[in-house]
Amino acid sequence: MDLPSIQQLRNFVIYGKYGNFTTAANAANITQSAFSAQMKKLEDLVGVRLIERSNRGSHLTPAGKLFYTKIARILGELEEAMSELPGRMGKTQPLSVGIMLSLGDVHMNRHLAYFQEHHSGASFRVYNLEVREMIQWLKEDRLDIVSLFYLPALHLEEYEKVFFGIENLVYYGPNLKLPEHAVTPQYVASQPLAQYSPQYEMNRYINHYFTSHACPPQETQAWFSTPYAMMNYCQQNRIGAILPERFLQAMGIAKGYCELEPPLRLPCYLVYKKDNPKYATIQVFVDYIRRVYHIKK
Template identity: 45%
Template sequence: MQEKIYWLINDIKNRKEINYERQEVFQIKELPSIQELENFMIYGKIQNFTLAANQANITQSAFSFQMKKLEEILGVSLILRSNRGSQLTHEGELFYKRISEILPQLVETIYEFQQKNGEKSVELKIGVLTSLGDILMNRHVTYFQKNENILITVYSMEKDELIRSLNNGKIDIASTFLSDGEVLGNLEKLLFSMDKIVYYAPNIKVTGKKVTLNTMLKFPLAKYPPDNFMNKMLDKYFDAAGKKPVVAAQLPSPYAIFNYCKENVAGALITERFINKLGVSMGEGYFDIDPSYYMEAFLLYKKENPKYGAIKLFNNYLIKLNQNDD
């Protein structure tokens, strides 16, 4: 892989195609860092210093310094700068095309060998839809640290932030619900769970094991805020009746909604997976609903992510785990 980098740099310096059988490997005193190359790839996609620096999560001056250093190492101008903005030069376009083919393989190989040799844990940054509850990730964190040498960092986010964070590389995987027919662009999606929605109302007397939609409409409902993605998804359930429930409270997380219902005479629609994780069983304050309502839970990720091997391992694990739970 390192030899490929040498060939690439020699190619850029000479601005011509390489004859791999005759050309000797070009030796240089210094190679660009992985970080510099990754940030150049970010710029290559966006071609805007401010946006690229923001996506790289560094200051614009630090980002610009890295690009200048990369140009000095290569000995060519990669980015044309002017008062009107910036763009890739001809050499920059060529370098971007070649490095896009090589760098993901190089980084993935590094991650793979670090993981195999136990030198370093591969960090997977996982964003979880706030309304799904990040508590569900606890056993996954423990399992992967003990068995696969993968460090999992969990973030709780709203839907739009999850998508943005995946696209700018701040997280590697997102666990979320999706709207019907939602277009994801360059993101891959994997269905891993059909989440059953249940009615949680420990202070409301309910006969039987199921609660009808009309019965729910008789009592105040704890909900998410109006602009919350989960609120919009759950509102679809009541749209079938052509009525809206009386709002008891609008709260930002499933934990807040759960605690509110424990302390007040109000109900809430919550995923069964989440409420079971809190130690509540059927008949202990939550009930099935009639008609039933299921929401599809997906894992979102990018195939070109250099951590793809670890992502695939995590995805397969979660699929099998949910199949066993069923």
């Protein structure tokens, strides 16, 4: 069996994260035509359509979503195995950091890079995962620390939790004629929506927001794994989505969305095990993040 190259798989994972050829090609630092051709060669090699393309944009097929989940995990484990080879390890073991996939935390990636630049010997392995998979990895000691929304359905009693900020969710619809004031859940529910994938905890939490305000079932037009893909879909179609305001601002978006009334806000936490052998390193990183967000002890 002919196998794909590591570069093809890495770029496929990049596409799976962003759900848009232009954004993914920029992240991979190659032209869009070269990126698209590489994805087509990958599909020809595996013999399955992984990406659905149309005039309205593109998205992963069901087979593509399954392949993305497995390949992202395999590549992460490969990089971990490489880093642990004798002679490659630095003075300190890297922290394995999990970031909630539906959070799209651009800021956290920047914080990690800045921390590494200004703390000699610091290194990280970063994984973007769905929240329940991330908690399972934390339980299995495959992750040292995770950044997530604190959702009521999660059971985190056995972990140490450090608050570092509030995430405000907003209604994003750049091609819609949005009102100048905040919108109600009834207003949002009356419009077609792009939503998080049904198996994601964020999907259940947002749906609970609507049902708790006696809204009718939402007409979901498309489901996505990441806020990057939802944002790009909204930019190409007349549809709205509920997305983190901090994520939109980090992507350079200052308009095209409005507040929700009542607001939909989620506290953000860093979660880790107190008995982790890297606890001292974790504490240094946690203190740094709290200073970034101006959280006093």
